[in-house]
Amino acid sequence: GAVVSQHPSRVICKSGTSVKIECRSLDFQATTMFWYRQFPKQSLMLMATSNEGSKATYEQGVEKDKFLINHASLTLSTLTVTSAHPEDSSFYICSARKETYEQYFGPGTRLTVT
Amino acid sequence: GQQLNQSPQSMFIQEGEDVSMNCTSSSIFNTWLWYKQEPGEGPVLLIALYKAGELTSNGRLTAQFGITRKDSFLNISASIPSDVGIYFCAGLYAGKSTFGDGTTLTVKP
Numbered sequence: 594g595a596v597v598s599q600h601p602s603r604v605i606c607k608s609g610t611s612v613k614i615e616c617r618s619l620d621f622q623a624t625t626m627f628w629y630r631q632f633p634k635q636s637l638m639l640m641a642t643s644n645e646g647s648k649a650t651y652e653q654g655v656e657k658d659k660f661l662i663n664h665a666s667l668t669l670s671t672l673t674v675t676s677a678h679p680e681d682s683s684f685y686i687c688s689a690r691k692e693t694y695e696q697y698f699g700p701g702t703r704l705t706v707t
Numbered sequence: 708g709q710q711l712n713q714s715p716q717s718m719f720i721q722e723g724e725d726v727s728m729n730c731t732s733s734s735i736f737n738t739w740l741w742y743k744q745e746p747g748e749g750p751v752l753l754i755a756l757y758k759a760g761e762l763t764s765n766g767r768l769t770a771q772f773g774i775t776r777k778d779s780f781l782n783i784s785a786s787i788p789s790d791v792g793i794y795f796c797a798g799l800y801a802g803k804s805t806f807g808d809g810t811t812l813t814v815k816p
Contacts, residue, residue: 599749627804636808637750637795686749694738694799698749
């Protein structure tokens with residue numbers, strides 16, 4: 594199989610604080626991981642592509658200084674939401690890509706900023 | 708960039724009915740993937756298709772890679788209540804994935 598984990602599954606933070614979300618590929622190595630954001634009843638919105646050992650590639654309109662991505666190893670990528678605001682509240686999902694190019698998704702992280 | 712048109716956007720069906728959804732594009736893809744997302748969860752890969760014309764089944768699910776490489780469909784036979792969720796297609800080309808907007812399936816018992 595191909596298992597991707599995310600931690601935490603839910604987080605509530607106060608406005609102005611930072612939150613880190615971890616994405617791990619548990620049984621395969623992933624040189625490329627992706628971070629998505631999803632609003633209720635909407636599709637997946639790609640935020641950035643995370644490449645191991647190099648800088649992430651951000652989609653247009655996504656602030657790289659606000660959403661810090663670090664792909665420290667072949668099995669771990671992190672997304673840090675800095676200076677969070679209520680409008681950052683959302684469902685964040687990561688995925689990891691195998692060598693055969695299939696993407697496997699994590700279970701998602703529900704972020705609520707109060 | 709490449710775009711996928713996934714249809715229908717939503718479906719309301721009776722338990723036991725068959726379901727069909729599809730994705731089309733003006734661009735060609737080398738791989739088609741179908742995912743299912745349940746509320747509060749991440750998408751789960753259901754079927755992967757690698758060759759034009761390929762027809763693959765996974766239980767009650769059947770998906771086909773269109774012969775033109777520009778489309779794919781997913782069929783669900785004899786639907787059951789636990790089939791509810793959002794189904795996404797994804798086309799892959801040159802290492803890049805393009806996702807459809809999803810088909811929301813509701814199954815009435």
